[in-house]
Amino acid sequence: MNKLISMVEAISLVKDGDTIMVGGFMANGTPEHLVDALVASGKKNLTLICNDAGLADKGVGKLVVNKQFKKIIASHIGLNKEAGRQMSDGETEVVLVPQGTLVEQIRAAGYGLGGVLTRTGLGTLVEVGKEKINIDGVDYLLEKPLSADIALLYAAKVDKAGNIVYQGSENNFNHVMAASAKVTIVEAGRVYESGMLCPNAVMTPGIFVNYIVDGGGLDG
Amino acid sequence: MDKAQLQERIAKRVAMELKDGQLVNLGIGLPTKVSNFIPEDVKVMLHSENGFVGLGGTPKENIDPTIVNAGGQVASILPGGCFFDSATSFGIIRGGHLDVTVLGALQVDQVGNIANYMIPKKMVPGMGGAMDLLTGAKKVIVAMEHTAKGVAKIVKQCNLPLSAQNAVDLIVTEMGVIEVQKGGLILTEVAEGFCVDDVVNATEADLILADGLR
Numbered sequence: 001m002n003k004l005i006s007m008v009e010a011i012s013l014v015k016d017g018d019t020i021m022v023g024g025f026m027a028n029g030t031p032e033h034l035v036d037a038l039v040a041s042g043k044k045n046l047t048l049i050c051n052d053a054g055l056a057d058k059g060v061g062k063l064v065v066n067k068q069f070k071k072i073i074a075s076h077i078g079l080n081k082e083a084g085r086q087m088s089d090g091e092t093e094v095v096l097v098p099q100g101t102l103v104e105q106i107r108a109a110g111y112g113l114g115g116v117l118t119r120t121g122l123g124t125l126v127e128v129g130k131e132k133i134n135i136d137g138v139d140y141l142l143e144k145p146l147s148a149d150i151a152l153l154y155a156a157k158v159d160k161a162g163n164i165v166y167q168g169s170e171n172n173f174n175h176v177m178a179a180s181a182k183v184t185i186v187e188a189g190r191v192y193e194s195g196m197l198c199p200n201a202v203m204t205p206g207i208f209v210n211y212i213v214d215g216g217g218l219d220g
Numbered sequence: 221m222d223k224a225q226l227q228e229r230i231a232k233r234v235a236m237e238l239k240d241g242q243l244v245n246l247g248i249g250l251p252t253k254v255s256n257f258i259p260e261d262v263k264v265m266l267h268s269e270n271g272f273v274g275l276g277g278t279p280k281e282n283i284d285p286t287i288v289n290a291g292g293q294v295a296s297i298l299p300g301g302c303f304f305d306s307a308t309s310f311g312i313i314r315g316g317h318l319d320v321t322v323l324g325a326l327q328v329d330q331v332g333n334i335a336n337y338m339i340p341k342k343m344v345p346g347m348g349g350a351m352d353l354l355t356g357a358k359k360v361i362v363a364m365e366h367t368a369k370g371v372a373k374i375v376k377q378c379n380l381p382l383s384a385q386n387a388v389d390l391i392v393t394e395m396g397v398i399e400v401q402k403g404g405l406i407l408t409e410v411a412e413g414f415c416v417d418d419v420v421n422a423t424e425a426d427l428i429l430a431d432g433l434r
Contacts, residue, residue, distance in 0.1 A: 025270040025306075026292025051306070052346075055292075078345025079292065087344065096344075099269065100310030100352035107307050120314065120355045123333075123385035126347075156286070168286025168303065169295075172271045175305035203305075 003162050003212045010185050010213045011037045018149040019047040021106065021177040026052055026079060027059025029170030031154035031187035033215050035059065038152075039066050047071040049106065049148055051099060051173050053083035067091070073146065075099035098126060101143050103176055109145035110179025110208075116143050151181035154215070155204070158188035159195070162209030163202040171203065178208040187215040221413075226365060226394045229411065232257040234322055234363045234392050238264050242319035243312075245269060245353055248291045251322040251363050265300070267318060269349040271309045274301015290349065313349070314356035321357035323350060325364050325388075327378040330425045332388040332400040334362065335380035347383060354384035366393035372424035374398065374405070395419045404428050 011034070014020065024030030039062050048069045053076075054061030061080045063069065071093040077083040086092035097105070104116040117140035121127050131142040153174045156167035164186060166174065178184050191214050221229070227250050235257035238244060245267045246252050255277070258264060266275040269290045276296035289295040297303070312318055325336040334354060337347040354360055367373055374391060391398040396419050397409040405423075408430040410416055416433055 025290075026288065028270065028286070028288040028292065052348075074346060076346035076348040078348075084344065088341075096346040098347050098351040099306070099349040100314055100356075103306040103310055118314065118355075120352045122355070124351065124382045126351065166303070168284060168297075169268070169271050169288055170286050171303060171305045172309075173306050176307050 003209065004160060004191065005211050005213060007033060007037045007213050010034060010211060011041045011043075013183055013185070013211070014038060014041070014043050014046075014150050016043055017045045018043075019049065019147075021049040021148040021151040021173075021181055022060050023151070023153040023172065023174030023177050024051065024054070024059050025169070025172040027054050027061070028168075029154050029166070029172050029174055030054065030059040031152050031215065032059070034152045034185065034187045034213060035062055038068070039063055042066075042068070044068055045070045047073070049073045049146055051075055051102065053077035053080040055079050056082055064092075071095070073097060073102070075102050101126075102146070103173060105143050105146040106173070106180045107176045109147035110176065113145065115145060117141065118143055146180070148177075148181040149183065151177045151184040153178060153184065153186040154189075155186055156189040157192060157197060158186055158190075158209070158212050159192040159197045159206065160212070161194045162186065162206030162212060163197050163199075164204035164206070164209065165197055165201055166203050175204045178204045183210050184208055185211045185213060187213050189215050221394065227253060229394050230363050230365070230392055233397065233411075234361055235259070237361060237390065237392075238262055238320060240264070243267055243273065243317065245313070245318055245321045245357065247321070247323040247350070247353075249324055251324060252291075254322055254363065267309075267312060268295070269309050269313065269353070271306055272297055272301055272303040273312075274298040310349070310352050313352045316356065316358060318353070318357045320359045320361060321353040322361045322363050323353060325362045325373065326368075327373050327375050327380050328362055328388050328391055329375050329378045330405055332386045333378050334360075334383050334388050335378045336383045338381055340381065351383050354387040359389050360387050362388050362391045364391070364393060366395040366419070366422050372422060375424040376426070395422060398427065406430050407433060
């Protein structure tokens with residue numbers, strides 16, 4: 001099966017109203033070309049699952065500025081003033097989730113778990129409306145899985161089987177999101193022939209990746 | 221003291237709390253400055269919650285744009301460090317593998333509750349990794365200015381939304397050092413230029429004076 005598709009084909013897989021997960025942390029490890037193409041497409045009423053709201057001119061922040069989200073689920077939106085404005089003015093629903101909980105909710109969805117139990121958020125606004133479960137005398141919050149229609153990821157190196165090698169701190173949420181969407185698309189800094197990446201060095205198995213787009217050597 | 225001197229004083233004092241071999245996470249802002257004052261003979265490894273240990277400063281040359289710290293600034297990785305995904309990063313935090321976290325705060329109260337992530341309707345940036353760090357780190361050190369525009373930040377009971385309950389172990393400010401114990405807040409040190417009464421007057425919470433300060 002050929003996983004390598006064009007940017008236009010990739011974005012045509014996103015539909016108005018879809019939930020999308022986007023990898024990256026403050027835009028480090030975000031697929032900038034896929035984001036740009038999604039901005040150009042003007043797809044609307046999307047729900048975003050991402051660590052943060054990016055920056056106004058970088059990462060998912062560009063989609064925020066273009067008002068393409070009806071809802072944002074993130075751990076932090078502080079570096080993008082427009083996200084804060086949209087939240088205050090009631091234009092966009094923002095759900096703030098502790099970062100470690102967010103990544104585990106995403107992981108649970110992709111790994112066949114009904115949720116995770118964490119002590120993070122106990123005694124805070126985060127626990128409102130959630131079930132508390134006591135295990136051997138210790139209270140935990142039940143945090144349910146978070147899945148998406150589409151995951152948009154970035155990696156420096158991807159082979160044609162979809163196997164991924166990240167560079168620097170660009171992994172962050174990308175690895176976990178790969179398993180948790182119906183369709184996972186990775187933007188490759190560079191695309192390699194299958195077999196060119198050492199199987200022991202692969203950081204995310206290609207079986208999680210449905211499609212690859214060539215990002216054109218973003219990292220040189 | 222101007223703001224920079226005041227922050228430097230706090231950062232220097234926090235640095236003295238770190239022990240050789242510890243894995244430490246420094247929050248954004250004032251806590252980050254602690255790394256400038258760690259004694260030569262104390263080797264700590266810094267954890268960056270976006271996914272690595274061995275965090276180094278921003279290099280002057282040979283910048284690698286693929287490496288950023290938890291504030292999104294270009295950073296570096298030191299020998300012995302390694303990268304991983306966010307699930308591993310927060311497994312390290314929640315799983316009891318992180319020795320110390322140093323964080324700022326809006327308010328801390330007498331039982332070690334901390335509010336440091338939002339002021340409703342005014343400042344709502346999100347908690348990022350703070351709630352996990354407060355819940356998971358073996359030792360929580362709050363590094364902050366003693367008051368905010370003259371208003372006490374060390375209070376009887378936090379009235380801002382909490383980031384975690386009973387989480388804080390030590391508070392370091394420009395005025396002194398306060399330990400959070402089961403029985404209450406113990407003032408253990410008063411910084412140069414201040415007396416016990418200065419600290420007590422700038423603190424809303426009840427302070428118990430350590431032996432040497434009575």
